[in-house]
Amino acid sequence: MHDVSISISKRLRDKVWRGLCLIMGVLAGILACWNILLSQGALTLALIEIALVIYSAYLYLNVKKWSGITWQQYGYVLLLSSIVVYAVWFRPLANALYVWPLFLPILNYLALGLRQGFVISITTLLIVLSILATKGFSESYHSIGPVLINFFFCYISIMGVSHIYERNRYRVEENLVSLALTDALTGLKNRLAFKQDFAEYMNDESPFGLMMIDIDHFKKVNDTYGHDVGDDLLHQLTQRITQSFPDADAYRQGGEEFCLLYRGDKASLVQQAELLRILIAKEAFVVGEQSIPVTVSLGVAAINEVSEPSHLVVLADQRMYLAKRQGRNCVVSEE
Numbered sequence: 397m398h399d400v401s402i403s404i405s406k407r408l409r410d411k412v413w414r415g416l417c418l419i420m421g422v423l424a425g426i427l428a429c430w431n432i433l434l435s436q437g438a439l440t441l442a443l444i445e446i447a448l449v450i451y452s453a454y455l456y457l458n459v460k461k462w463s464g465i466t467w468q469q470y471g472y473v474l475l476l477s478s479i480v481v482y483a484v485w486f487r488p489l490a491n492a493l494y495v496w497p498l499f500l501p502i503l504n505y506l507a508l509g510l511r512q513g514f515v516i517s518i519t520t521l522l523i524v525l526s527i528l529a530t531k532g533f534s535e536s537y538h539s540i541g542p543v544l545i546n547f548f549f550c551y552i553s554i555m556g557v558s559h560i561y562e563r564n565r566y567r568v569e570e571n572l573v574s575l576a577l578t579d580a581l582t583g584l585k586n587r588l589a590f591k592q593d594f595a596e597y598m599n600d601e602s603p604f605g606l607m608m609i610d611i612d613h614f615k616k617v618n619d620t621y622g623h624d625v626g627d628d629l630l631h632q633l634t635q636r637i638t639q640s641f642p643d644a645d646a647y648r649q650g651g652e653e654f655c656l657l658y659r660g661d662k663a664s665l666v667q668q669a670e671l672l673r674i675l676i677a678k679e680a681f682v683v684g685e686q687s688i689p690v691t692v693s694l695g696v697a698a699i700n701e702v703s704e705p706s707h708l709v710v711l712a713d714q715r716m717y718l719a720k721r722q723g724r725n726c727v728v729s730e731e
């Protein structure tokens with residue numbers, strides 16, 4: 397998943413986790429006091445609740461620093477589930493503590509996401525049902541049948557709603573990320589996506605190059621035929637670029653400027669850049685009734701030519717402007 401998406405999910409989960417830790421910490425503190433002062437024979441439960449207060453405070457203070465879901469967070473969810481399950485098992489059925497596990501699916505989905513939320517919720521359901529059935533028989537509880545049925549359907553309903561909510565949230569997030577990283581006019585990836593992908597290319601060991609593409613005298617096209625025709629032309633140009641470089645990553649940098657990240661050596665990138673230039677120049681673009689000849693200026697640079705990766709963009713840009721100064725409609729790959 398893209399960085400933007402990761403940061404949206406991360407921010408949301410951090411808020412959920414901090415809220416959860418705050419509520420659970422306070423609730424566990426109150427319950428611990430209750431069990432120590434007023435409830436006889438519940439010392440073990442009170443000790444677990446005190447541990448939960450400490451654990452909640454620890455997570456509350458640290459969760460923002462972690463990336464992804466850590467073992468401390470899984471441990472916390474398991475501890476909460478264990479406390480609830482233990483309480484159901486420990487107290488008589490007549491106390492109706494079996495209503496508390498109904499809260500767990502919401503917690504699991506919000507805190508851990510779709511897959512882990514599903515697995516842990518189903519596991520908890522099976523455990524609680526087994527406990528309720530066992531206790532029902534051992535305590536000769538005459539209404540265990542309705543309790544089991546009502547608990548099961550209520551739990552499944554809450555789990556279903558939690559599942560649907562989390563799945564839709566994830567889809568909405570995916571759409572938002574796609575919008576944030578895509579250029580609306582051409583459908584190409586945008587500048588933000590370029591920055592993220594560039595970081596990935598740098599982490600990769602294999603050689604790569606960058607090509608800057610700028611349309612020549614595009615202002616004239618707009619002034620002569622209007623901006624709608626200009627837009628259409630940008631769209632068509634995008635198709636020629638992506639057809640020429642099906643395996644590379646193409647971006648619209650803004651305006652009439654495009655760029656392309658290419659895995660491979662510089663010689664083959666220069667060769668393909670030249671082919672693209674010819675392909676654009678030799679066949680005029682047809683927009684409605686108009687046939688519009690277009691040329692582009694291209695600057696090419698390879699990662700092994702620069703000491704700092706960030707200089708690659710500057711070098712390719714400089715070469716593209718050199719191509720403009722050399723009369724346009726050409727590829728420049730050296731100073």
Ligand SMILES: Nc1nc2c(ncn2[C@@H]2O[C@H](COP(=O)(O)OP(=O)(O)OP(=O)(O)O)[C@@H](O)[C@H]2O)c(=O)[nH]1
Nearest residue numbers: 610611612613614615616618623624626627651652
């Ligand atoms: N139709 C359309 N035009 C755009 C868009 N974005 C930028 N432009 C136009 O692109 C033109 C860029 O003009 P200039 O920067 O002067 O460059 P140029 O005319 O291509 O000249 P050179 O780059 O020097 O060859 C301007 O007229 C902008 O209005 C867009 O999304 N759609």
